[in-house]
Amino acid sequence: MLSKLPTNLPPHLALKFIKVYSNSGDLQRARHLFDKIPQPDLPTWTILISALTKHGRSLEAIQYYNDFRHKNCVEPDKLLLLSVAKACASLRDVMNAKRVHEDAIRFGFCSDVLLGNALIDMYGKCRCSEGARLVFDGMPFRDVISWTSMASCYVNCGLLREALGAFRKMGLNGERPNSVTVSSILPACADLKDLKSGREVHGFVVRNGMIGNVFVSSALVNMYASCLSIRQAQLVFDSMSRRDTVSWNVLITAYFLNKECEKGLSVFGRMMSGGVELNYASWNAVIGGCMQNGRTEKALEVLSQMQNSGFKPNQITITSVLPACTNLESLRGGKQIHGYIFRHRFFQDLTTTTALVFVYAKCGDLELSRRVFSMMPKRDTVSWNTMIIANSMHGNGEEALLLFREMLDSGVRPNSVTFTGVLSGCSHSRLVDESLLIFDSMSRDHSVEPDADHHSCMVDVLSRAGRLEEAYEFIKKMPIEPTAGAWGALLGGCRVYKNVELGRIAANRLFEIEPDNPGNYVLLSNILVSAKLWSEASETRKLMRDRGVTKNPGCSWIQVRNRVHTFVVGDKSNDQSDEIYRFLDYMGEKMRIAGYLPNTDFVLQDVDQEEKEEVLCNHSEKLAVAFGILNLNGESSIRVFKNLRICGDCHNAIKFMAKIVGVQIIVRDSLRFHHFRNGLCSCRDFW
DNA sequence: CCAGACAGCG
Incomplete structure (x- = not known):
């Protein structure tokens, strides 16, 4: 068919045909025709590129745009730049986003609100708040959409406080937030668990009659759930005049988030019997919710129900149920899911692969864990943390340390979990000097303030190395209240090195902090027995019995x-x-x-x-x-x-x-x- | 030209 198309059409006819094909979605023909034109004019480029963008073929759109830039002396128009901006947004292509921005400046579109807004949105989708800010600050006029796009960009970039700031500031600048603004800003309140700001936005919603908007009210339900105000969430849900699948999904998630599994399941049941259409997120919310609440068996039951309803587990489903393989310590199950991940090409996904790395490590097969990790095309903080923690769990402190250095070299920023992982690895391998250096560098070089767990790790490091007095001094000098973790580490060291005196001190603190933990009584008793202090040992066991604490059956x-x-x-x-x-x-x-x-x-x-x-x-x-x-x-x-x-x-x-x-x-x-x-x-x- | 829900680390 293609070969029978007319070639060497006069330009005005070619444009006409490209237009027809583009509008009817036949982009193959449109491209074919376009490629035959030696010198396409601006309207023709614009028609083709915007059609490609509109039909989700963003990569091709950007390719044509780069062609256009290279071989053309024609200036782009606003419509062309708008289309390419959209394409960059959908691919999160920062590099080309910057080119579009550059062209917008070069060809004098800076003062155009419409294009400016599109550029802000583009940068926001690319998670580049600096770029968005540059456009935003340079705009001579801003409307609601400019502000909303900017706030939305902040949310995408995780700059939640800045997003709220933009919401508050836009009022002062004479722009009234609309329902889109509100539904962009509520997730920021949710992630910050900032109930106060959330209520403030809720008030604004009520005063401005936006409650009927299904986006807004669903976002409110989600916000209240994230702030663990489940009753408020239910109240908003009940007041909704119109609900869609997402509203229901949000309510289900709300109950699981608030650890009310049965309520979550019953909402899901009502959703099904009420004839509300289910989607992947509905199933995944229930499965993930059960997993998060330790209801592994139920999660697997819902998984098979899902499959019976004709939904094939997707990437998110798989990532949610992967931990089931560690809960049951089922290496075999993990390998089966690994096969599924492989067959469905879920391998490029960072989250899924990271979960798999962790599953193998927790099942005891560090070698498989390493192999999956080494095949990852890119790694973020969480994936590095996972591999570091995996090595720490297996007692490979040296390797954990090496991975930590590699992580820093590759430019990925460590967070507080990273340090817990490295330091606990050090303690198991007795790397005392290394861990002291790292502990000191945390705040200085990485702006991570040591928390209670990091301090406990250091007590563990010193205790395991037999430097019990130093460990005790460290506890006494801690800037934060020592937790059971810190005292427990000291007590453990006292058991290994048979130090009765410090063992008593640590145990007595632990008996106050966590009187119901049988392990502490058992540890102290062991220390006393090995020092042949039989009567004191039996006193300890009596104390345990008197308090009604029983040793967990091993x-x-x-x-x-x-x-x-x-x-x-x-x-x-x-x-x-x-x-x-x-x-x-x-x-x-x-x-x-x-x-x-x-x-x-x-x-x-x-x-x-x-x-x-x-x-x-x-x-x-x-x-x-x-x-x-x-x-x-x-x-x-x-x-x-x-x-x-x-x-x-x-x-x-x-x-x-x-x-x-x-x-x-x-x-x-x-x-x-x-x-x-x-x-x-x-x-x-x-x- | 601006908006929502489901997934990974101690």
């Missing part, structure tokens, strides 16, 4: 093939229990020969020595490890998960087991990962 689990097998202390409920105990007996003998001595300090019950040793053999982590070894199936490593900190005797015993059996044993306890290999643990015995 439990360990391991996934073999598709099933998760769970063990508690002395568990005999597993199908292979007999085999497990026989194996542990046999192992015990071999371990003793290799030099293993049971450490009964970790037994809390008042029983005699022989019984104590027996109780040790029963610990859930030992049972799970034994089960794993018995079901290796040719794998060279096993992964065990435990809900509490690993017991010291088990830690020692597993080192022997890993050496004797010749496998890698990975145990994730409540704090970190331990990689046991060849008689050693990656934590270098500072668990």
Whole structure:
């Protein structure tokens, strides 16, 4: 067909045909015809470029615009620049945005409000507030749209206070905000959780009769929800005369955000039975909401419901349910979703890939985590943080530190999470001097003020290095109130280095701050027992009992093939229990020969020595490890998960087991990962 | 020429 088109048309006819084709959306023909014209005139360029933009073919529009700039001596007109500005906005193409801006200045369109507004909007979509400001400040006249575009640009750039400032200032400059302004500004109040400003805007909305606008009222519901004023959110929703899918989605999100899962689910139910059209955001809001509230099983149930309704999980769905694979510690599930991500080419997306990096790390497979990270085309603060934290969890402080330096070199700015990650990595690897340097540089070089967690990390660094007095001094000199994290770090150090005196001080503070945490009583009791202060140890346990605090039952689990097998202390409920105990007996003998001595300090019950040793053999982590070894199936490593900190005797015993059996044993306890290999643990015995 | 909801890190 194309070949049959007339060629060598006179210009006025070519323009006519290009116009017809462009308007009917047949851009293939329009382009074909255009490309044959040796010297297209301005109206022809404009027609083609604006048609391309209008039909979402922004990349082509920009290509033609650059052609136009290169080979043309014709000046662009306003309409042409407007179209290209729009194309740049939709592609967030800052480089070409600047060219359009340049041309607008060069050809004297600076004083045009319409084009100026379009340029502000373009810069806003490109997240370039400096550019937008330049245009805005240079405008001789500004209207509501100029102000709204500027405020909207600030919101896009995360400059929320500036956005609110623009909203307030425009009134002083004689421009009255319209409903678009209001719905641009409310998300800023929401993100800032600034209920006061939000109410102020709400008042403005009521006074100006904008409440009937569905954009405005949905934004109000969202604002109240973000500020955790769920009743207000519901009231606004109830008062709405007209509601669309987004209004409902916002209300669903509101309840999940306020931790009211059942209400969120029931709103979703009412939405479905009321015949309101569902979209991806509706499903994702429910699935994501369940995930955020720890309702993993429910999330997966809604996921299959979603698929049954003909919605294929999209990038956001996948990113929301990925953490389910860490909640269940299901590496296999993670790999399945990885396949899905790969097949659907969700790989370019930073958020999705970052979530995957984290899932692999949390499932215990740091190698896979590294591999996904290394394939990421670009990385932002969160993705670097994730990889740093992954290494810290696995006890690779040196690598965490290297990644941190690499992150700085690549020009990505660290935030407070970055430092928590690096510092905790340092503490696990005993990198004391390095972490002191980094701690000092936080505020000075990176304008991140150390918070309570960072201080706790430093106490941990010093405590694990055995510098307990220094750690205590550090706590005493802290500019902020020491948290349970700080005292807990000191107490942990006291356990490792058997320091009774400081252990008592730390524990007594902890008994005040978090009287219900059983771990603190257990730790102090362990310290006292190892110092042979039996009566004081039993006093501690009595204190715990008197306060009605009970030790959380320890439990360990391991996934073999598709099933998760769970063990508690002395568990005999597993199908292979007999085999497990026989194996542990046999192992015990071999371990003793290799030099293993049971450490009964970790037994809390008042029983005699022989019984104590027996109780040790029963610990859930030992049972799970034994089960794993018995079901290796040719794998060279096993992964065990435990809900509490690993017991010291088990830690020692597993080192022997890993050496004797010749496998890698990975145990994730409540704090970190331990990689046991060849008689050693990656934590270098500072668990 | 200006507006909304759903996703990642301790």
